Amino acid sequence: MPASRRKIAPARAPLAASPASAPATRSSPWRASRERVRDRQIKREAVIRAAAHAFNRKGYHNTSLDDIAAALEVSKPTVYYYVSNKEQLLFECFVAGIEPIRRAFRQARQPKANARARLTAVLGHYGQAVASEFGWCMVRAEDQDLSPAMSAHIKSLKSEIDQGIRRLLREGMQDGSIHPCDPKMTAFALAGALNWIAHWYRENRSMTGAEIAAAFVTMFENGLTPRAGAETSRRPAGRLAR
Amino acid sequence: MPASRRKIAPARAPLAASPASAPATRSSPWRASRERVRDRQIKREAVIRAAAHAFNRKGYHNTSLDDIAAALEVSKPTVYYYVSNKEQLLFECFVAGIEPIRRAFRQARQPKANARARLTAVLGHYGQAVASEFGWCMVRAEDQDLSPAMSAHIKSLKSEIDQGIRRLLREGMQDGSIHPCDPKMTAFALAGALNWIAHWYRENRSMTGAEIAAAFVTMFENGLTPRAGAETSRRPAGRLAR
DNA sequence: CATGCATCATACTGGCCGGTAGCCATCCTA
């Protein structure tokens, strides 16, 4: 069977540019194969994205590198040409997911508003990140699946986020914009609620990540108990947030 | 090498009756092997517990049935003598974890208090369940890891919980005990925050599940924004709840 | 056209692990 080069998977699914995600379209740079874009970085990122997509749908352990390669219409050694192993692939997805959050924290550094407002902004970015293509990888990167070195690295990144939230909570309690609370527990609750988005935000993406984050944040701010001032319905069913 | 029966794992670790968990002590019914407790159900439950413990520490995919067998100081076919396969093992753990929550909902059926109070009670039980030995299995039982039948079964059980929370939220909005909100998003936020306990409540169990749940619930009820009435610290750092 | 580099495919290996076949030991019952 000669003449069967560079076309392992006939056309299982051209990855189809995820319907309503972030504006980052993903059209595999291999495709018709004859153009040979040589930009290594672009292809490498395509591999990362494809991995994130596959992990997202099938889980890390149920995704083989052959799957990822097939989605890109290349073969497994090609994938290995751009990343060193599967673990690193997951790590890259993790970093891609968490980087926007770190950026949001850097933005929230300068205190141009009270701490609650800055926390709100950070949580909004957080929610969007979790709802992104890399959210699953970010949230579900288990220490158990990784080598000790990677595990430590990921843990430190996660801890950085956690500490950032706690810090904003403390600042808010100092400047009076946040109700007194245990910063550790509160940070766990906030991060947990947002992290969990990655579990249910899969099918039916009727709300954008920003909308979800906004809905959550208003709930966190107001609480369940009716406020004395305005107990009437001002925003009865979300959906018009943001 | 004769005379090597019934002692595969010399004494890797007698499971040691987990340090500070629920009062359900777990002492493997095989142990000295000579007593031959015949109660099949007891041994079966020991297998489930051991599986939950192992999944909890190492994750489902990183736990082999040999691991579970070794933890019980028996061999793999013995495990298969009590459960049909690994998937069923995970399912049993899931059910064991979720059953207390369903019970809490049944208790919350009779409206002897306003809906917010009943929701608070349910969430307390929810948090305790997630912090239990089976919490991880309950929270992390992924549809991807299961056959379609089991996946559907689990999904329906999870949905039952979700709908229960939404119902209490709606009831609370009707009886005025809960601030108007989108019940779907709010239920996601509440369940997510509580589910996430399973991720960080592992080492350092300085708080009990009930304490954590109580801390979360007060935060959910009050929100982050300071209340007009009492903005002073009444319970600045948790730890003395319950 | 020759050489070298970058890119990628075919085809394989080796280990792990879920699951099973077949056998043995002990206990219960008659």
Next chain:
DNA sequence: TAGGATGGCTACCGGCCAGTATGATGCATG
């Protein structure tokens, strides 16, 4: 004390899959 029932073990199989050995192809440069 025979014989089934119960409970368990050793030893194995087969599939999946991460990762690789080897080499082919195309492009750039001289």
